[in-house]
Amino acid sequence: MALIAKPNYHEVLAPQRDRLDEAALAAFGCDISLIGDQATEPEELVTRAAEQATSPDLKHLLWEIFERIRTDYRSNSPILHLAAIATRIRQAASTLCVQLTAEQRATLLSFFNTVNEALFQHQTLSWLAGEAHFKLHLYGRGWERHPTLGDHARGVVRDEQMRRAILTASKISLSAAPYGAVTSELLEGVAGGAFFLMRFCAADVIERFYPPLIDFCAREHIHTNAPLAEQATPGVRELLAFASRTLGIDVLTDWPDFVPHLLSLRAQPRSRSAAVLWPDHYSQVCFSTRDELLNLAGKFLYDQPQRRALADAMRRQLASPAPTRVSVSVSRFIAPRRRQGDVAA
Numbered sequence: 001m002a003l004i005a006k007p008n009y010h011e012v013l014a015p016q017r018d019r020l021d022e023a024a025l026a027a028f029g030c031d032i033s034l035i036g037d038q039a040t041e042p043e044e045l046v047t048r049a050a051e052q053a054t055s056p057d058l059k060h061l062l063w064e065i066f067e068r069i070r071t072d073y074r075s076n077s078p079i080l081h082l083a084a085i086a087t088r089i090r091q092a093a094s095t096l097c098v099q100l101t102a103e104q105r106a107t108l109l110s111f112f113n114t115v116n117e118a119l120f121q122h123q124t125l126s127w128l129a130g131e132a133h134f135k136l137h138l139y140g141r142g143w144e145r146h147p148t149l150g151d152h153a154r155g156v157v158r159d160e161q162m163r164r165a166i167l168t169a170s171k172i173s174l175s176a177a178p179y180g181a182v183t184s185e186l187l188e189g190v191a192g193g194a195f196f197l198m199r200f201c202a203a204d205v206i207e208r209f210y211p212p213l214i215d216f217c218a219r220e221h222i223h224t225n226a227p228l229a230e231q232a233t234p235g236v237r238e239l240l241a242f243a244s245r246t247l248g249i250d251v252l253t254d255w256p257d258f259v260p261h262l263l264s265l266r267a268q269p270r271s272r273s274a275a276v277l278w279p280d281h282y283s284q285v286c287f288s289t290r291d292e293l294l295n296l297a298g299k300f301l302y303d304q305p306q307r308r309a310l311a312d313a314m315r316r317q318l319a320s321p322a323p324t325r326v327s328v329s330v331s332r333f334i335a336p337r338r339r340q341g342d343v344a345a
Contacts, residue, residue: 028154028162028169030137031301032128032197034121034176035157035166035185039142039149042066042118049111057098064092065112073123076289079116080178080202081247083254085109116178124176124199125149127290134297139166167194171301179203181274190318195311197296198274200288202247207265207273213239214262225252225259278314285310 046066053059068088072079079085089108093100100108128136129149136152143153157163167173167189173196175181180203186196198204216236222228229252232240243251251258265272275282287293300307 025165025169028137028166030170031135032172032174032297033137033139033166033170034125034174035139035163036121036176037140037142038114038118038121039138039140039146039153040118041146042070042115042122045111045115045118057096061092061096061098061108064096065089065108066115068092069112069116069119073119077248078120078123078178078201079248081249081255082109082113082179083249084247085112085116087249087254088112120178120199120201121176122149124174124293127293128174128297131294134301137166137170163188164192167192170194171304171307172197172297175199177201180272182272182277187318190311190314193311193315195300195307196285196314197293197300198282198286199293200286204274204282204286206243206246207276208279209239209242210262210265212236213243214266217259217262218266222259223263225256228252228259278317281310281314281317 043066046062050059050062053062065088068091069079069085079088086105086109089100089105089112092098125136125138126148128134129152137154138149138152139154139157141156144150144155146153157166163185173189173194175183175186175196175198177183177199178201180201181196181198182204186198189196213236216222216233217228220227220231222231228236228240240251247255249255255261274286285296287296300310
């Protein structure tokens with residue numbers, strides 16, 4: 001389960017070929033903007049699916065899964081990994097004594113992935129919608145039909161020039177994606193000088209702690225989860241526990257492809273997580289709660305020099321020719337203990 005699609009850095013860092021018209025920029029000016037097509041309310045998505053359910057059991061299962069996920073959001077514990085959604089599906093099916101085929105599980109996982117993305121984004125926007133002193137613009141299909149956010153709808157993004165104009169004219173652009181802020185759209189925006197606030201998610205920070213695990217698996221020739229669980233040193237177990245707490249899952253049992261995912265990162269030319277791409281800046285632009293978002297929005301709306309300085313610094317960091325990586329030293333607790341008979345090199 002890949003958390004984030006690999007961005008194409010060559011495309012997003014290409015120089016802008018045409019200058020944006022000042023009149024166009026003025027038309028899109030606002031305090032905060034978000035571009036996205038997840039406009040349908042999460043509950044409406046489930047209602048539509050339940051209406052098409054082929055059996056009462058499936059209908060009850062859909063609502064049981066949704067209630068479990070929505071309860072997490074009500075306690076401000078958003079779902080930050082697909083494996084956590086799979087766990088909620090498994091728990092709900094067990095509670096209702098519903099037997100699911102592999103195909104049915106895959107279909108439910110895909111559907112509730114969409115629901116989860118909507119929950120994450122809509123909750124974030126709800127923190128801003130009631131603040132009359134923020135000029136909020138929402139771009140994408142369907143926002144005009146949203147019962148509480150419709151007044152902020154500004155239509156669809158027609159082309160890339162319009163997208164660049166929106167990002168340039170917005171004082172703050174908002175990123176709210178549960179599986180990682182680093183998307184091609186965000187990279188394009190940062191490369192063009194846009195200033196982003198990003199809702200915190202585990203995928204944005206977890207990669208900072210992967211290097212020792214990757215090194216351990218490579219050194220011990222570990223390719224799957226089971227041998228990692230068996231051979232893990234105390235230090236590795238601590239890192240695995242940290243990863244599990246951060247992602248809200250047990251990485252070895254709930255994420256079957258955890259080790260293959262780790263090893264696949266070795267071939268990546270650059271990091272895919274925000275905290276590694278911008279180690280000195282991510283903490284200044286991320287938020288986890290309503291109060292944090294409102295505080296950061298108020299702060300940067302009225303501090304243009306700092307907003308501009310951060311945007312410029314993040315753009316320069318992204319354009320750096322050197323791959324961005326964070327190295328974490330492997331302690332004596334992480335390194336495997338030398339067995340009797342081993343000879344030091």
